[in-house]
Amino acid sequence: MTFALFLLRKALGAAVILIAIAALNFFLLRLAPGDPAQVMAGEAGAGDAVFLQQLRERFGLDRSLAEQFWLYIKGMLSLDLGFSYRQQRPVLDLILERLPATLLLTGTALIISLAAGVTLGVVAARRVGRASDSAIMTGSLVFYAMPLFWLAIIAQIVFSKYLGWLPNVGYESMGAGYTGARRTLDIGWHLIMPATTLGLFFTAVYARMMRSSMIEVSRFDYVKTAYAKGLTPGAVVRHHMVPNAILPVVTLAGLQAGQLVGGSLLVETVFAWPGIGRLLFDALLQRDYQVLLGVFFTCSAMVILFNILTDLMYRFVDPRIEAVS
Amino acid sequence: MTGFNKRELLKAGVAGLAAGELFFGLSPLANGSITALAQSPKRGGAVRAVVHPEPSSLMLGLVQNTPTQMVAGSIYESLLKYGHDLKPIPSLAERWEISEDGKAYTFHLKRNVKWHDGKPFTADDVVFSTDVFLRELHPRWRPVATTHVERIEKLDDFTVRYQLKNPFGPFILMFELSTTPIVPRHLYAGTDYKTNPNNNTPIGTGPFKLAEWTRGSHIKLTRNPDYHVQGLPNLDEIYWQIIPDAAARVVAYETGAVDILTGGTVENFDVAKLAKMKNTAVTGKGWEMIAPLSWLWFNHRQGLMAKKSFRQAVMYGMDRDFAKDVIWNGLARLASGPVSSKTRFYSDKVAAYGFDPAKAKALLKESGYKGEPIRLLALPYGEAWTRWAEAVKQNLTDIGMNIQLVTTDVAGYGQRLSDWDFDLAFTWLSQFGDPALGVARTYVSSNIAKGSPWNNVAGYSNPEVDRLFAEAAAANGEAARQELYTKVQQILVEDLPVAWMLELEFPTIYRSNFNNLIKTATGMNDAFQDAWKA
Numbered sequence: 003m004t005f006a007l008f009l010l011r012k013a014l015g016a017a018v019i020l021i022a023i024a025a026l027n028f029f030l031l032r033l034a035p036g037d038p039a040q041v042m043a044g045e046a047g048a049g050d051a052v053f054l055q056q057l058r059e060r061f062g063l064d065r066s067l068a069e070q071f072w073l074y075i076k077g078m079l080s081l082d083l084g085f086s087y088r089q090q091r092p093v094l095d096l097i098l099e100r101l102p103a104t105l106l107l108t109g110t111a112l113i114i115s116l117a118a119g120v121t122l123g124v125v126a127a128r129r130v131g132r133a134s135d136s137a138i139m140t141g142s143l144v145f146y147a148m149p150l151f152w153l154a155i156i157a158q159i160v161f162s163k164y165l166g167w168l169p170n171v172g173y174e175s176m177g178a179g180y181t182g183a184r185r186t187l188d189i190g191w192h193l194i195m196p197a198t199t200l201g202l203f204f205t206a207v208y209a210r211m212m213r214s215s216m217i218e219v220s221r222f223d224y225v226k227t228a229y230a231k232g233l234t235p236g237a238v239v240r241h242h243m244v245p246n247a248i249l250p251v252v253t254l255a256g257l258q259a260g261q262l263v264g265g266s267l268l269v270e271t272v273f274a275w276p277g278i279g280r281l282l283f284d285a286l287l288q289r290d291y292q293v294l295l296g297v298f299f300t301c302s303a304m305v306i307l308f309n310i311l312t313d314l315m316y317r318f319v320d321p322r323i324e325a326v327s
Numbered sequence: 328m329t330g331f332n333k334r335e336l337l338k339a340g341v342a343g344l345a346a347g348e349l350f351f352g353l354s355p356l357a358n359g360s361i362t363a364l365a366q367s368p369k370r371g372g373a374v375r376a377v378v379h380p381e382p383s384s385l386m387l388g389l390v391q392n393t394p395t396q397m398v399a400g401s402i403y404e405s406l407l408k409y410g411h412d413l414k415p416i417p418s419l420a421e422r423w424e425i426s427e428d429g430k431a432y433t434f435h436l437k438r439n440v441k442w443h444d445g446k447p448f449t450a451d452d453v454v455f456s457t458d459v460f461l462r463e464l465h466p467r468w469r470p471v472a473t474t475h476v477e478r479i480e481k482l483d484d485f486t487v488r489y490q491l492k493n494p495f496g497p498f499i500l501m502f503e504l505s506t507t508p509i510v511p512r513h514l515y516a517g518t519d520y521k522t523n524p525n526n527n528t529p530i531g532t533g534p535f536k537l538a539e540w541t542r543g544s545h546i547k548l549t550r551n552p553d554y555h556v557q558g559l560p561n562l563d564e565i566y567w568q569i570i571p572d573a574a575a576r577v578v579a580y581e582t583g584a585v586d587i588l589t590g591g592t593v594e595n596f597d598v599a600k601l602a603k604m605k606n607t608a609v610t611g612k613g614w615e616m617i618a619p620l621s622w623l624w625f626n627h628r629q630g631l632m633a634k635k636s637f638r639q640a641v642m643y644g645m646d647r648d649f650a651k652d653v654i655w656n657g658l659a660r661l662a663s664g665p666v667s668s669k670t671r672f673y674s675d676k677v678a679a680y681g682f683d684p685a686k687a688k689a690l691l692k693e694s695g696y697k698g699e700p701i702r703l704l705a706l707p708y709g710e711a712w713t714r715w716a717e718a719v720k721q722n723l724t725d726i727g728m729n730i731q732l733v734t735t736d737v738a739g740y741g742q743r744l745s746d747w748d749f750d751l752a753f754t755w756l757s758q759f760g761d762p763a764l765g766v767a768r769t770y771v772s773s774n775i776a777k778g779s780p781w782n783n784v785a786g787y788s789n790p791e792v793d794r795l796f797a798e799a800a801a802a803n804g805e806a807a808r809q810e811l812y813t814k815v816q817q818i819l820v821e822d823l824p825v826a827w828m829l830e831l832e833f834p835t836i837y838r839s840n841f842n843n844l845i846k847t848a849t850g851m852n853d854a855f856q857d858a859w860k861a
Binding site (some may be wrong): 038043050051090096151159162163169171173174275280 | 527781
């Protein structure tokens with residue numbers, strides 16, 4: 003199959019999946035109990051019939067379900083994600099506004115977890131059964147099993163409250179008025195704790211996966227051959243084992259990267275990080291359908307896009323895959 | 328006596344005199360800021376306060392949720408404010424008169440007021456706001472304006488008269504900020520109010536202007552140098568920080584990242600811990616207008632709930648003191664009936680219901696209850712409410728009821744209540760200062776209608792109660808209204824249409840070097856006009 007055909011097939015598949023997801027999201031949300039107009043009226047402390055009707059008109063909820071669905075799909079096709087009447091702004095603006103903070107957090111966490119996870123996995127695989135292997139695997143298990151929100155709170159109590167090293171909430175120092183490099187440093191300072199907290203979970207996953215994969219690869223003949231040729235253990239690991247063992251990690255990293263745009267609801271909430279995860283959570287509680295659908299659609303699109311990119315990455319990491327295709 | 332009041336005894340004498348009001352909780356003096364109290368107000372400085380959840384909009388004429396009120400309360404103003412005793416005090420109106428027949432309210436407006444964009448504020452703005460904009464859009468003003476107001480007229484550029492169809496006792500309470508925020512006519516007249524671009528850059532007459540709103544992070548307000556009260560405000564900036572997690576808000580206060588935790592933003596058990604911190608004050612004041620009152624709905628359409636003996640069994644079976652002391656950590660007071668003790672025309676001359684499981688069991692037997700499952704709908708407002716529902720389930724199980732706890736999210740809760748799909752259900756509602764505004768709506772039979780969770784969802788109907796509420800709202804004179812409201816409270820408490828639980832307190836926690844913060848019945852909604860930092 004030529005590369006162009008491969009891409010075309012993937013793109014067509016992606017379009018069908020996206021439309022199916024969009025339809026599913028729309029109807030699933032409508033199945034959930036609760037009337038957004040009542041949520042909004044409740045926040046105002048009252049709501050007579052006229053007010054509730056006004057709100058339903060604003061949300062377009064007074065129209066038939068079929069009409070609402072048609073308007074939604076029509077908007078999607080022209081990349082119009084709708085208008086949040088609750089926030090009085092276009093959904094696309096809301097998503098784009100939150101995107102930089104989310105990408106910064108999840109991207110940093112991805113880099114931290116990939117670098118640390120692969121390194122620790124390799125180290126553990128080379129010292130199977132020894133104290134360092136046990137320490138890495140036990141640590142991985144602990145961070146994998148620990149609920150993220152709890153880890154986040156503990157980190158805040160230790161590093162903010164008792165040690166006073168890091169700020170516990172926010173994206174930057176309020177009212178400091180920093181600009182340029184000083185502002186970048188300030189944001190980086192605020193980023194350390196949420197990114198590390200989020201990264202630790204995936205570090206644990208990658209470390210365990212990399213270790214297993216390395217152990218499996220070490221049994222293959224080409225590794226034994228490499229040693230027999232007289233290569234140093236370091237060279238065998240770098241040139242023969244890691245490139246082959248990393249494929250499952252790439253698969254998982256691809257899936258994680260697809261979720262980058264969705265942000266991390268728990269970490270963003272506990273650290274008051276102004277990302278898309280929180281936008282989604284607030285919209286869910288308030289039944290802000292347009293925002294929910296917009297975020298779902300964007301996240302779905304990104305997951306599909308990163309899956310395609312992962313497939314392409316396979317071809318790059320392991321040329322044999324292209325040959326088989 | 329609540330936990331607050333006990334602490335109040337420790338410091339009432341000095342702090343009350345020095346700060347000009349009696350704080351609940353720990354005083355500035357008790358925590359070491361003696362010099363601050365001796366000083367005169369200082370200009371300058373910033374304050375960092377927590378708002379949760381993030382406001383959906385800052386256009387107070389369109390959105391009246393609590394976070395919007397808190398932030399936009401420094402941007403917009405109304406004609407009046409209200410003291411802790413609910414007596415009106417001047418705001419945009421410098422004085423007012425009420426005619427002897429109680430049907431004409433005349434307001435004389437301040438003359439030196441400017442909108443944030445520099446345009447002058449006049450009677451045209453007041454008439455446009457209350458007769459056009461809010462009459463169309465405001466869920467609490469519209470019914471009052473439609474039912475009771477005959478006409479709103481501009482007498483001159485700085486005088487406005489509200490002519491009522493008949494006397495309406497609580498009308499003077501309608502000029503509170505969240506009920507009648509005055510909006511600029513020159514920016515809204517003739518536009519589509521809901522999509523007007525000024526909704527995102529609100530222009531008011533208040534002491535602060537919107538400077539920046541980074542969604543999901545913070546809202547920054549800056550001092551209005553042209554504010555109509557000479558020399559005010561004192562502070563330069565207000566930062567409203569958005570921190571969604573309650574535990575993170577506590578750490579933020581402990582580390583000094585924020586100065587004020589507004590009411591209800593931390594769990595009850597954290598209030599006592601934070602109150603012990605140095606340079607920290609706690610006050611339960613500022614909720615007199617809202618006066619949150621909690622109760623259990625009975626769905627009178629279910630056979631058992633229609634029986635008074637069953638309702639009384641529930642009332643006697645609940646340990647409300649446990650709920651007050653343990654679940655609410657003392658930040659509450661037992662409710663004696665439908666009217667909060669903070670609300671006008673409250674009466675304590677009503678029957679009392681204590682915790683009496685034996686009596687509850689006897690009444691349950693008398694009601695004919697045979698172990699049928701009873702669904703108890705919990706209120707999804709956080710940990711305390713979940714624990715409270717579990718405690719009530721335990722209480723009622725102990726007297727022999729088969730309680731099934733139903734949990735849902737806010738939207739699902741509202742849906743079940745408006746569809747009358749419950750047996751027992753928790754709630755709390757605002758009193759809005761007067762029984763005609765926040766109490767009658769729960770009990771009058773004209774308010775029984777599917778589709779709203781804030782009306783008479785119990786389905787309780789009593790013609791005598793309907794008559795008394797109607798007469799009391801229209802009666803001219805405080806004494807006449809008090810008599811009628813006392814009578815209706817006695818009937819309701821005897822009849823027990825709902826099971827009243829607690830009057831709730833949502834304390835504000837703040838650094839005690841901030842002064843003049845909570846001075847009105849609406850608390851943090853207009854806290855910064857003359858607040859200052861020592």
